[in-house]
Amino acid sequence: MTATLASLIASHPSDAPALGAPEREWLGFGGLRQLAHEVRATLAEAGIARGDRVAIVLPNGPEMAAAFVTIAQAATTAPLNPAYRRDEFDFYLDDLGAKAIVLAEGAEGPAAEAAAARGLAVLRLAAEGPAGRFRLRAETKAGPPAFGAEAEAEDIALILHTSGTTSRPKIVPLLHANLAASARNIGAALALAPGDRCLNVMPLFHIHGLVAAVTASLAAGGSVWCAPGFDALRFFGWLHAAKPTWYTAVPTMHQAILARSARNAETVRAAGLRLIRSSSASLPPQVMVALAETFACPVIESYGMTEATHQMCSNPLPPRAQKPGSVGVAAGPEVRIAHEAEDRLTPGATGEVVISGPNVTPGYEANPEANRKSFFEAEGRRWFRTGDQGAFDAEGYLGLTGRLKEIINRGGEKVSPLEVDAVLMDHPAVAQVVTFALPHPKLGEEVAAAVVLREGAEASEADIREFARTRLAEFKTPRRVVILAEIPKGATGKLMRIGLAAKLGLGEG
Incomplete structure (x- = not known):
């Protein structure tokens, strides 16, 4: 069994719907396969070949989905968060060794500036027709025309970085075979x-x-x-x-x-x-x-x-x-x-x-x-x-x-933040909770919790701590409860746990 992105979509009926979006016609599998051929030809003409790294900075939607699926069949994709600042684009484009970047037609800003500073080939994408269908043009090229070969199972299809919450983000290469298996x-x-x-x-x-x-x-x-x-x-x-x-x-x-x-x-x-x-x-x-x-x-x-x-x-x-x-x-x-x-x-x-x-x-x-x-x-x-x-x-x-690095070590006693989360979520006034480590001068770490209350509900820090005390061992009970309108989230909507004490300005207890 072949194991590439191309092989995953090769056998489905051409007229079967593949990609849709609000107020757009459906793009069928046949149209998606045709788009992949066109993209490979455009990349090759722009001097981008199999194995070259192409950063993709596009808003969410069907064109982003189609860009990933089609570009990965001819090169290595590196999707980046469009909300990054200039210094973040500088870091990621350098770290990835990107040869080109895909930007929406007419889009300027930090990503375009960082790409220009590095002399990357710039590919402009414009939506046209059914959902996901786009036209790709080379604003600048990476070099002379390349040979546009289709990617194979052991080629890298996708490169992402780890979150890098507490250390330098690590580069994670994922092969076509990895993607197909998953x-x-x-x-x-x-x-x-x-x-x-x-x-x-x-x-x-x-x-x-x-x-x-x-x-x-x-x-x-x-x-x-x-x-x-x-x-x-x-x-x-x-x-x-x-x-x-x-x-x-x-x-x-x-x-x-x-x-x-x-x-x-x-x-x-x-x-x-x-x-x-x-x-x-x-x-x-x-x-x-x-x-x-x-x-x-x-x-x-x-x-x-x-x-x-x-x-x-x-x-x-x-x-x-x-x-x-x-x-x-x-x-x-x-x-x-x-x-x-x-x-x-x-x-x-x-x-x-x-x-x-x-x-x-x-x-x-x-x-x-x-x-x-x-x-x-x-x-x-x-x-x-x-x-x-x-x-x-x-x-x-x-x-x-x-996470092992999230387990709270309170003077040698280990506390699972997920266990405390589950207990506090039973409080009738609590809508969201994140239990986290609060630095402590003698114990090393103390248990703390950030809480968002349900709309219209009322509860004090003391109420929530007393609720926890009746259901948890004393060493697991949060010594500090912070009631917030919103808990800080990462780019994908995950609640932040590591480093939350510092983000909330909470020093040693």
Whole structure:
């Protein structure tokens, strides 16, 4: 079985819908394949060949999805967040070794300035016709015309950076073979078929949207209706217009949707979703239950990360159980537990989650130290350390206790922030919570929590601490509760946990 992006979309009927968007006609698979040929020719004429790196800086929508799918068949894609500042574009374009950049026709600003300063070839993209259909022209070229060969399975299709919250971001190269394996894993976990349609609200510079929403859907012969980003006010209108069978999002998006579901009850009843998927951060058990009750469909929490080309575990579809608080069963790669310091597997214990399989990156680029720390050999396989702590239950469902670097060490006693989150979410006034480490002069770290209250609800810091004290051991009870209008989020909508104390201006307790 060939394993490239081109092979994933090669056999679907030409007139079957592939990409859609608000108030746009559908682009069929035949049109998407034709676009890929045109893009390869344009890139070659601009001096860009297989293996060359092309940064893509476009707003969310069908053209961004199509640009990724088509450019990756002829070169290496590097999608970047359009909201980056100039210094961020300077860093990423240098670090990636980009040869060209794709910008919207007429778009100026930090990305264009950074590209010009580096002498990159600039490719201008203009939407035309059905959703996702675009015209690409070379404003400047990378060199003389190149030979436009189609990418192969072991070529790098996609380059992304790790978040770099506490250290320099690491470059994660993902092969066509990685993408194909992950798309098939997600398709199998969700039983995706040609009749399925995903409503995508995830940013398409992130692995979640690129692989779970776009690539997995297209690989299954299904369609993707591309929203221009996430907007809780517009979501229900999109739900009505797109008529999807499923959508995938991060927990904060699901919570925003739930908060507006009562006033959109008719749309919710008519939606007829087959499933809802959540990934990229732990879904509070209370939110999983509320989503399932509101939309009358299973909520599939999945566990993914960039280095795994997204999915590692997933809650199964009915008739098997979807367990609130669990990220599900292994869903593609081999998933095991390893000792946190020694290179050995530790079945039955709580420890570091490790994975092995064809969806796993071959390794960080130009970073032998990170590779030495992150990969090890055991039982005849190469294992990647996820940095997450967890354990399997008797039925093979994985429960996470948190990122190892997020576990709070309170004077030698370890506290799982996810456990505290789950307890505080049971408070009737609490809408969102993030438990985090607060520096302490004697204990090293103390437990703190940032909380957003439900609309119209009232609760004091003392109320919430007393609620926690009745349900948690004393050392796990937050010593500080900060009530906020909004908890800081990253670019993909994930609540920030690492460095939150400093961001909120909270010093040593």
